[in-house]
Amino acid sequence: xxxxxxxxxxxxxxxxxxxxxxxxxxxxxxxxxxxxxxxxxxxxxxxxxxxxxxxxxxxxxxxxxxxxxxxxxxxxxxxxxxxxxxxxxxxxxxxxxxxxxxxxxxxxxxxxxxxx
Amino acid sequence: xxxxxxxxxxxxxxxxxxxxxxxxxxxxxxxxxxxxxxxxxxxxxxxxxxxxxxxxxxxxxxxxxxxxxxxxxxxxxxxxxxxxxxxxxxxxxxxxxxxxxxxxxxxxx
Numbered sequence: 001x002x003x004x005x006x007x008x009x010x011x012x013x014x015x016x017x018x019x020x021x022x023x024x025x026x027x028x029x030x031x032x033x034x035x036x037x038x039x040x041x042x043x044x045x046x047x048x049x050x051x052x053x054x055x056x057x058x059x060x061x062x063x064x065x066x067x068x069x070x071x072x073x074x075x076x077x078x079x080x081x082x083x084x085x086x087x088x089x090x091x092x093x094x095x096x097x098x099x100x101x102x103x104x105x106x107x108x109x110x111x112x113x114x115x116x
Numbered sequence: 117x118x119x120x121x122x123x124x125x126x127x128x129x130x131x132x133x134x135x136x137x138x139x140x141x142x143x144x145x146x147x148x149x150x151x152x153x154x155x156x157x158x159x160x161x162x163x164x165x166x167x168x169x170x171x172x173x174x175x176x177x178x179x180x181x182x183x184x185x186x187x188x189x190x191x192x193x194x195x196x197x198x199x200x201x202x203x204x205x206x207x208x209x210x211x212x213x214x215x216x217x218x219x220x221x222x223x224x225x
Contacts, residue, residue, distance in 0.1 A: 004159075033213075043160075043205070043215040056212055090159060098212050101147045101167040105213060107160040 003027050004108035006091050012114045013081055021076045021111045023091030031055075032074035033092040033105065034066060043090070049074055050097050081115045088112050118143045122206055122216035129196055130224050137191040137219045139206030144187050146208045151180050151191050153202040154218070160205065163191070196223045 048056035049068040091108040152160040164180040
């Protein structure tokens, strides 16, 4: 039974297009995250939502817009895609907020985005 | 600004060896430290989480220690197996997770 799932697994698109990545968790967690892993494999937080409220918003271009319709879902919409957006995007969830000591995070399988 | 460094960047060992992966961080004001493994083309699997008040955590052949005051953690893998081959990531958390660049481990059979 998949705990954190993402769709699609692979996404290939042209520059300038708009695309969305979906994430769902069935762990009953209150907090969800989006991370970006670049070509050098370095992972960095982008956004975090707790109970559908945005709690972390790193320095990310406003072409990226997260949306949380409910606690179990956190989608990422990207407008006007650029070559530099090519990366693997990971969704994660945790029961606690990032400021809690027991904030164990569980990750999805990732979405590999390639912008041509 | 928190920075996390992992040493070595890559490690190749014969099967059966015990090994240690190192992680250091610049700001000791953390709430916890988490170790993950990442297999090629896959997501991250949580291995161990150590809260700031704890010194170590164990799971099977894995033991992670935390010395918050010196900004260091180690992940000890006993009796390594080829299936342990993966990238191991260390991440520290205060208000967000900050990751190191990882150690690529190869266990040769």
